[in-house]
Amino acid sequence: MSFELIKTCAQTGARLGRVHTPHGSFDTPMFMPVGTQATVKGMSPEELTAVGARIILSNTYHLAMRPGEDVVREAGGLHRFMHWDGPILTDSGGFQVFSLKDIRDIREDGVAFRSHIDGSRQFFTPERATDIQNALGADIIMAFDECAPFPSEYEYVRESTDRTTRWAQRCKERHESAGDPGRQSLFGIVQGGVYEDLRERSAEALCRIGFPGYAIGGLSVGEPAADMYRILEHVAPILPADKPRYLMGVGSPDYLIEGVLRGIDLFDCVLPTRMARNGTVMTSRGRVIIRDQKYARDDGPIDAACGCYTCRNFSRAYIRHLIKAGEILGVRLTTIHNLYFLLDLMKRIRQAIIEDDLGGFRERFYAGFRADEGEGGGGGPQKRIW
């Protein structure tokens, strides 16, 4: 993988870039749809391409538990297994493992837990997380980290962050000795919670180890938006300008815009696909809960301003009927729309950077929410709109 910084928005400092991988190139800022179990829920690979997805994320923990990384490796790797020939990023499994309710005995060596599939005892180390990702074969892989919950005491976050740094070193060593660094690029993950000095310490230590890209983890985990923005403003300038920056687990329209404004290049989140399965859609005027009775006879599209397959062909009334009736097509149509909406937003963000007008775009985008149909409410980054 290599990263080209193409230009910086003169107005805001936001970055336009291009990432080259063994499975093709894509422009940044970019949002990555999440395909936890080697499929973006509800979508075919061709539909992903049609909605504008150029890189997807898949989850190391889930694939290791089922079907097992050896099954994927024997199938020729994740790309061939799931029939997606574009770039893939796999997370490290850290976030998932540390989210498990059941036992997670955290040691310097690694973390013990039980599989959510069969309850079997498992032990993930930086080396194992790296080996699994080597077997899966994604273009970008992630260092094994602990994502400290919010809120966490300073002392806990300090210890956890320092361990994550040591784990990142071990991941790099394992990847270089047993993996294929020419084919897969290993990113480090900055942790440190909402504490600026810990974030700084983490970022600087990771930069000393040296990675082809850096993620910022441990945000969008329940902290106020202002904390996230403050940490981004503190961390991004520390990271090298010639490497991509990936803000993990962020996917609401306002967070994407605010992240790009603060120098972020890559994002991922289950939000658009999860919302879609609950029958909620993103529109240029705010969130719409399509299950609502008021849409029962609404002949219009989800969003008149949208060009997606769903909006070109199906009415709110029909989609509401499908969702109420528990029909798969309903979830497919809302998922297609939400992903298209976010990926189109990223495209418009990239265009605004080209035009040195991301600040103006931001104002116009938020202004649209003042005419919101009821859900969500009027916008701006202070009052969350999603």
Add this chain to the structure above:
Amino acid sequence: MSFELIKTCAQTGARLGRVHTPHGSFDTPMFMPVGTQATVKGMSPEELTAVGARIILSNTYHLAMRPGEDVVREAGGLHRFMHWDGPILTDSGGFQVFSLKDIRDIREDGVAFRSHIDGSRQFFTPERATDIQNALGADIIMAFDECAPFPSEYEYVRESTDRTTRWAQRCKERHESAGDPGRQSLFGIVQGGVYEDLRERSAEALCRIGFPGYAIGGLSVGEPAADMYRILEHVAPILPADKPRYLMGVGSPDYLIEGVLRGIDLFDCVLPTRMARNGTVMTSRGRVIIRDQKYARDDGPIDAACGCYTCRNFSRAYIRHLIKAGEILGVRLTTIHNLYFLLDLMKRIRQAIIEDDLGGFRERFYAGFRADEGEGGGGGPQKRIW
């Protein structure tokens, strides 16, 4: 709607025909995928076209209960509501209403029952079933009938069948006075259980009333295959040769072949889509339960002889993983395959009729099952293979 009888297989008497409707034409023998709730479960309209579907069936009872036929009518009818511009057939609701476990007080006037959605009291009459179908706007609509269960006593079936005949008369009168017979064609349904004299009496009475097409209902409801074949052989010759014949609720490969051999032109069944959702696929060598552990590392397609989207792009191992993981894409892929398989079977049947060799085709098709992979077992119409 009009029906053209194009040719008859010199070897077997099977019929090749063409049905013309306000939404396009299709060749017969044809299988209709079932879209109960205004969607063929898991499929988009474009995917239906791609697997070879040329006419689909939707269910009057389900749509009347949810979203209500007025919602569909206001949306411009079922075609526009569901974005399917090809021919549609709606059933009469009779089969569904008589299948409800809850109360079904059967009177000469109609049948009382409770909605499975909200428990509300409902009363369907021949007139109401016809009105609903007029509102839905399908190209072919069905007379309201009682499908007697198997087994049923002769006396019960006689009374029920005679009532169904009287109901058919009322449906026709209602359709001609309040509907649009030029736009929608009303088919009668022959009942009579496994009793040849009752079937004959039903068919002759319906022919006297006169319909543009005739269905044979009350078969494939649990009776032995031999009974079904015997009834088909008895009824088909009574029906006018210049009108289409529709065997309701039949969709296994062997039943389709045997039905065509006995003069049937149209079929429908939930079998391919329901099997798909359970992770079972139809192949040229028999049924395959794709969830089985033995396919966990199977890199081959579901059916090497199949040209569907699923078989061209995805392995058994991946599809098994998706089904085990409860992923929507798994159901989509098995559904696409099963529908393609059946619709391709119908295409091959039509070709065999053109070549006056349906008997030979039948032999070769069943012979494939002798090399079955384990599920289903060796074939022929006597030993059911599905």
